[in-house]
Amino acid sequence: xxxxxxxxxxxxxxxxxxxxxxxxxxxxxxxxxxxxxxxxxxxxxxxxxxxxxxxxxxxxxxxxxxxxxxxxxxxxxxxxxxxxxxxxxxxxxxxxxxxxxxxxxxxxxxxxxxx
Amino acid sequence: xxxxxxxxxxxxxxxxxxxxxxxxxxxxxxxxxxxxxxxxxxxxxxxxxxxxxxxxxxxxxxxxxxxxxxxxxxxxxxxxxxxxxxxxxxxxxxxxxxxxxxxxxxxxxxxxx
Numbered sequence: 001x002x003x004x005x006x007x008x009x010x011x012x013x014x015x016x017x018x019x020x021x022x023x024x025x026x027x028x029x030x031x032x033x034x035x036x037x038x039x040x041x042x043x044x045x046x047x048x049x050x051x052x053x054x055x056x057x058x059x060x061x062x063x064x065x066x067x068x069x070x071x072x073x074x075x076x077x078x079x080x081x082x083x084x085x086x087x088x089x090x091x092x093x094x095x096x097x098x099x100x101x102x103x104x105x106x107x108x109x110x111x112x113x114x115x
Numbered sequence: 116x117x118x119x120x121x122x123x124x125x126x127x128x129x130x131x132x133x134x135x136x137x138x139x140x141x142x143x144x145x146x147x148x149x150x151x152x153x154x155x156x157x158x159x160x161x162x163x164x165x166x167x168x169x170x171x172x173x174x175x176x177x178x179x180x181x182x183x184x185x186x187x188x189x190x191x192x193x194x195x196x197x198x199x200x201x202x203x204x205x206x207x208x209x210x211x212x213x214x215x216x217x218x219x220x221x222x223x224x225x226x227x228x
Contacts, residue, residue: 031214043119043205043219044158089157093214102171103217105157 002027004106006090012112013080021109023073023090031093035064035075038087038108047075047088080113087111119220121206127226130196136223138189138206144218145211147189149181152203152222164189165211196227 004025013019025033032051036044048057048064050073056065061078077084090106119140128134138147146165150158163171164183178200180192189206203224207217 034216036219041203041222041224043121043207043221045219046216049216095214102160102163105159107157108155110155 002092002094002104004090004092004104006088006106006109008109009107010110010112012114015080015082015113015115017080019077019080019111021075021077021088021090021111023075023106025071025073025090025092025104025106027092027094027104029094030068031095033064033066033073034091034093034103035062035073036089036091038089040086044089044091077111080111082113082115085111085113119206119208119218121204121220121223123223124221125224125226127228128193128196129228130198132196133192133194135193136191136204136206136225138191138208138220139187140208140218140220141187142208142218143186143210144208145186146209146215147183148207148209148217149189149191150205150207150219152205158205162191193225196225198227201225201227 007022034049035047038044047062050066052068063076066073087108087110089108091103122137149161152158161175162181167183178195182190203222205222206220209215209217
């Protein structure tokens with residue numbers, strides 16, 4: 001069964017500090033791994049998307065890493081801002097023929113940035 | 116334009132009502148998706164349409180009826196829902212035929228009374 005596990009479930013950090021979120025997955029056949037940011041009551045917004053051959057990808061203060069051998073990914077937030085308070089969801093994609101791709105979602109990490 | 120729009124933003128309906136959720140995208144995507152998301156849980160896939168044809172139905176109860184009238188529009192018709200169907204309903208779209216980026220709409224917050 002395809003699964004995506006994220007840790008921690010939640011964390012509180014002070015504004016300006018860095019933090020790292022973890023994601024472990026067992027999804028086959030692996031196509032790509034995405035990190036989404038979701039504000040409460042809103043749709044997820046993509047931060048990064050990485051294929052099998054990519055080890056790291058940055059989007060501003062967000063840097064994602066991927067180790068396809070160990071099936072692990074991390075999302076590092078640098079110099080956190082209050083607007084970074086949100087849920088961060090790790091999503092692994094498996095292609096489903098011509099129908100597109102099927103996503104397996106992690107449970108998310110809820111980040112709260114305090115002043 | 117990388118926007119997926121959904122209407123209405125909020126919907127309250129009784130268990131005997133019939134209502135519809137609408138989703139629209141103008142990115143030329145040929146795959147469109149409906150997800151259901153309960154509070155503090157990740158989205159759960161409900162339906163996938165590819166080239167206006169239903170390709171995946173994740174064993175969703177028949178009180179949810181999807182429709183894709185054209186390549187830009189996706190509807191979700193609701194009838195005889197239960198209170199436990201209250202959730203955020205998300206629409207997404209992507210290019211078809213590969214593991215392409217899915218773009219999500221802002222969602223419709225549905226409350227069934």
